[in-house]
Amino acid sequence: MTRFNFNGRKTLPSRGQAWSELQEAMSDLRSGDADWRHGRTPLHVYYAGEDVLDVARQAYAMFISENALAPAAFPSLKRMQDDIIDISLSLLGGSDDAGGTMTSGGTESIMLAVRSAHRAFRERRPQARPHLLLPTSAHPAYDKAADLMGLEVVRVPIGVDYRACADILAQHINEDTMMIVASAPSLPFGTIDPIADIGRLALERGVWLHVDACIGGFLAPHVAKFMSGLPRFDLSVPGVRSLSADLHKFGYTAKGASVILYADAEDQEHQYFEYFDWPKGIYRTETLTGTRPGGAVAAAWAVMHYLGEAGYRALAQRVMHIRDRYIEGIDRIPGLHLLGKPDLSVIAFASDRYDIHDVGDAMEARGWYISRLSNPAALHMTVTPGHDQGVDDYLSDLERSIPQSDRPALRSQSRTVVTY
Template identity: 50%
Template sequence: MTTYTLPSRGASWAGIKGRLAELQSLDWSHRDGRLPLHCYYANDDVSQVAAEAYAMFASTNALAPVAFPSTRQMEQEVVAMALGLLHGPSGSAGCMTSGGTESIILAVKAARDFAAATRPRKQPNIVLPRSVHPAFDKAAHLLGLTVRRTALQPGYRCDVAALEAAMDEDTILLVASAPSLPYGLVDPIAEVGQLALRTGTWLHVDSCIGGMLAPFVAKLGYPVPPFDFAVPGVRSMSADLHKFGYSAKGASLVLYRDEADLDYQYCRFDAWPKGDYFTPTLAGTRSGGTIASAWAVMHFLGEEGYLATTARLMRLRDHYIAGFRALGLEVLGPPDLAVVTVTAPQANIFSIADDMRERGWYMSLVAEPPAIQQTVNLVHEQVAERYFDDLAAAVQQGAARAAAGIEAHDARAVVTY
């Protein structure tokens, strides 16, 4: 561990700011278009709104809505707007969280506690496709559940028959993705919903990447498989606001078809001197900054703004798909939204990624099958042509390496997200 101590004397803000700039220089820029994931951009005005709204409410605490009623009102309005986009019926509800992982943990907790209250199991388990986010395994570890991951269809979507075969009387939760992170593909959620209804099992749809994008993609006329509360059987959802909702990090949503289910995620405690203590999420203190940022961006863009941004985004996505295919690369899917995963049938894709990295591009890798990945957002408009010029050279170099018998690294050594 690095040894570091508190300075004996305070420094000037100018000096501190300079040091912060030095530290920031170590990071990949989220604005030059060379990051294929992690950051999401609509335009400069949206980024400014997100940052200024955050700063205005950074010191408020959503743990105390009586002291800061603004945070409760904004959170309720953000949840209501999201439920409107995701076909939440009358009586649906939800809350904001710090990110997709927290949203997922809370939904799994709600499903576990509902099962314990209604029909306790000896060894409760959750069943999900192999492509589902590892946050579910983290949730299961924390909550004392077993995870059963099932094989996928040849097209990398959930195999519903495999899900059903993995279920037993102790199964409390089914999971599907809209879309999955490795492949950018929406699972056949309508079919999973029918399985959930037939077996009386809770179904959660993880739409952290797609929840704030898919509704607008569908309104623009692109084919989007049914995935939200319009699907019978979908009982809860997770959707990130800090992805294609364009708010400041970290802001996510956990949503329920029925407000009664929200109660199972809550934590209440009164066996201490202070009295009743209530938290709706895992966190106690929650900065109102993230809530205000999401609220402000959603009002700033409105439906018209989101549609315009999404139209540009999907044109750019199609440009990337065409560019990959023109170089002889295979696009898995086709993608339903903006996550594009690409393999190289005639070359070593990791050799290509190595060469792209040498050319100054951050590369997102997929282990199974060996692939590279691009989560397209509007910051990539400015660099798309340069990207494909470099990629063409990298594909050529990758073929030369393969001919020379030079091996690339193992993706498992680097793939973390």
């Protein structure tokens, strides 16, 4: 049997190795990974059960070699992408004028929205130095997009309820503001920003509003079927120009799947890239990447059809029920409190009595993979259907991880938190 050396800089093996050996080696490698199957991981994996995973896996494998860059060669993938966009638009308030594109993930969807907003802005004000106006809670993918496109970013505080605040945003809009972002929900706090208010502001001031529904896009429409009072956030809200929603999160499909949607398909035209002066002819792409995995498209199409509305609703009910169990359990532990009022399944909790990051360390020592916030210091998680296996153990370990004597929470505030 071939021995695998995982130390030092690797070179290509001189001879090929048997799959059985490789599989064993990879299983060994994986032994130190976070345990998402049993609800011990607070983010990164959205596990809806072996059956869903199996559908995604088989569909991915069926189209593993096909390239979604080439609709002429693979009309199957074009058909599937068109279906995925139609379904997404029907779930997320798209009218007959709306349009969209499938992408590789939230970051790419966001970059395309920024590119479209920038090009639309430049048509109106070619000499300006445009900026993006972001609440502090918005995902850093906007800063990444701005960095790549040479744009400025203005970050403004959120309200005491951990939501973006239309009045604060209004104070910072000027003629160079090319885009405002609102989240549904934000990753740190799980709150949906007041998108109707921000949409009104965007219309009044003529600014592009992008809704980041990367987390909530494929969860909220199903939650809204059985829970009243969820804030409106989709393309039907006046003022919303574009919206990103990740299929590889609460769409439960394989990684590499998201959508960027536009309330008006004409806005989508800005996102395309065309190059004409190439010996091979016109090069035209709709997204940032060239070659795109057919497997990611096929898996998304298959999982959406496998689950259907009833399947997604049942999973949404499960998620919200598990979330409530976490919230009740956290509320029962003296000294802990939730940050804000989470609308969906992302929760963050802090303490005025303990160093919450010490509590996180103690949880890690008990084998949990822990997600943290640095400011304010808090522990954090995105609840998924897979967490039903972990909720009771998590809460009892959390209780045991609370220090016996009270200690000031100050040290946590300055601790560097590396999440990614």
